[in-house]
Amino acid sequence: MADIAIGAIGLGLTAADQAVSVLNFIRDFLVDATHYGDQLPTFRTRITSEIARLQLFSGYLKRATPNGGSQLSALHPVSQSAVLGLLQELEITFAAYTAYVNRHDIVALRQGYARSLEDGIERVGLESRRREVADVPSNLSQKLVWGFFAKKKIVALLKVLEDWNDRSMNLLLCELRFGSGDGGRVVPTASTEAVNATLSTASSFKTLLAERNQPVELTKLMDPAQKLEQPEPSSRVGILTTTLGGATKKRVFCEVKTFELRRRATEPSDEVKRGVQQLVRLLSHPKAREAGFQTLQCIALIRNSKNAYIFAFELPEDLFPDQKPPMTLLQILESRTIDRPSLDDRFAMARSLVKTVAQFHSVDWLHKSIRSENVLFGYRNGRLDYRRPLLVGFEFSRDEKDRSTMERDDRLDRNIYRHPDRQGEPEKRFNALHDIYSLGVVLLELGLWRVAVGFEQEYQSMEAEQIMHSLVEHSQDRLPHYMGEEYTGAVLACLSGSLVSAGGPGLTDAERLELNLALVSNVLEKIRWMDL
Known part of the structure; x- marks a missing residue:
């Protein structure tokens, strides 16, 4: 049953590629569609955005996983059924357009559409606005009059596609967060090795955080044995001195996070403490930079006044040698x-x-x-x-x-x-x-x-x-x-x-x-x- 579903989805992915071709064709066809007026750039931008979303979804399903299979095979069975239904819908929506576009040249279509518009202008009595256009087969103009590329038709098609992409992205979101895949590294169809590496790095940073399940205890980072000296009030570089286990001094980069105390309170609210703890959890991970999250590592949190914390970030010797x-x-x-x-x-x-x-x-x-x-x-x-x-x-x-x-x-x-x-x-x-x-x-x-x-x-x-x-x-x-x-x-x-x-x-x-x-x-x- 699963093999049949996967085969059907494979055919569906072909339909997705065909839909992308049709959308590119429509976007190019509308490059000088004057009857769209000032809305033309907006329509073409919307079409471009939906093409990108469709390619991302299709590319995710096609991508190979580390175990040699495809992301498709790693989907939860319920997600597989949902994908199959979505792709069948897409195939039906674009079937007529696919057949039509495959049979015609875009230049001839533009000429034919221009002719059909001119004919319409003449019929409503606006003879003075008629201009000469290239001769095209009458049956082509006839087909265009049927409305394949009429504004109303394209608007309706775009609305259907936006709804389809919304549902596919929601499915992708659920699969990334709750599914049984290999970490949810999404790769666009047209991506390169560099982008693959980028997305893998982003995923590895998320994995690092997921592995560090124990919350950071503020008391450990706020060790009273630590003292911070800043050379001058405006400086963002200070000296962190720790006496625990022997006196040590480190140059640190400092950031001040202020907060408001509630009336008669001497400690920040639970909400403030929770936000600080979550932020420290992100910024104190020792391997974050190796995973591609390019920032400094937070090594201390200091309460420097009644309503402020100082985040102290290590300035590693490999990046800042000789006190630079x-x-x-x-x-x-x-x-x-x-x-x-x-x-x-x-x-x-x-x-x-x-x-x-x-x-x-x-x-x-x-x-x-x-x-x-x-x-x-x-x-x-x-x-x-x-x-x-x-x-x-x-x-x-x-x-x-x-x-x-x-x-x-x-x-x-x-x-x-x-x-x-x-x-x-x-x-x-x-x-x-x-x-x-x-x-x-x-x-x-x-x-x-x-x-x-x-x-x-x-x-x-x-x-x-x-x-x-x-x-x-x-x-x-x-x-x-x-x-x-x-x-x-x-x-x-x-x-x-x-x-x-x-x-x-x-x-x-x-x-x-x-x-x-x-x-x-x-x-x-x-x-x-x-x-x-």
Whole structure:
């Protein structure tokens, strides 16, 4: 019975490939469909997004597992039956389109459709608007009049496909979280070895966290025998002294997480403690960097005042030898004396940051402070190691399910990285799309090798939406020259919020999964230079 089901699904996957071909055909056919008016770019973008989702689902089922089988064979029997039903639906939906598209040339179809539209214009008496078009067989125009590519027909087809993709992504989400597969490493159909490695790394980070089931005890990280000395109030580097087991001193990178005490309370709330404990659990794993999550390891948590914790991160000797200080991307961009990275280095830097953000999101956490001052660099062979950027600045990070803070901050040098929805007194709950917007601004800075706040002198007087449009314009006008069209497309995908179509103020589980997959397929895959 299972073999028959698998064979049927194999045929269904062929139907999925055919559906992708049809959708590509439709998208190309609509490239100059004037009767869609201003809605044409939106329709083509929606079609592109659904193609990507369909390919991701199909690619997941086709992917080989470590035991030599396919992900298809690793599905739970109930999931197999659901997949079979979904693919049969898809085959029925696209059957007529598949047969039709296979028989016709797109150029002839466009000409025929133009002719049929002109005929319609003449029939309603708008003779003055009629123009000459190429002669095409009358039966072709007749078929087109039947409505295969009419706007109403395409809108209906797109709605059916969006619903189908929603259900397939929900199924994929359930299988990744509760199924019997091999860890849920999803690989797009068109992915390369580098993307396979990326997704495997992200999965291994999730596996590391899953293996560390025991919660981190704050009392151990808050050992009273530890003392922190910061050379100056504004410094983020301090000296951690531990007397337990013999006095030792370590240079550490410090981040301050403040909290509010309830009236007459002397200790933070259980909610605050739980959030700190969960964050420490993520950031204190000794093998996180080996698994590709590029950040520093938290080795101590210090209560430095009545309403603040300090996270102390180790500055490992292999990255920061001879007491060399960490350098932020902001410092490097503003410097006139530090050597610029090569183009290869900038592409590698961008890819590493995207991977790290994708991994952080994969465990349902939000960073909330992605900006150039929170990207650190160590050293290799006495020079800055641009290929291993370290993401820091986790003091506002939280689990995506936790309550979002709405504090006001009007600093332009920070607002420039924030989505307009999160500037001033934010009214919308922070979600992963806001993180990705910030990532897009940093990627733009890497591409132009200039601090974003310096792009325009008028930013201080601009509204948030105007600043966003300015960043988009700088991406469109300047990035292609320096980084190419693919990189530009990746940055615009981050800034536009087009990686997922969210239906509400927050993201559903399915939308979060779809967004992280899109971050890999539509951003990471586009950031390539030569053999990177």
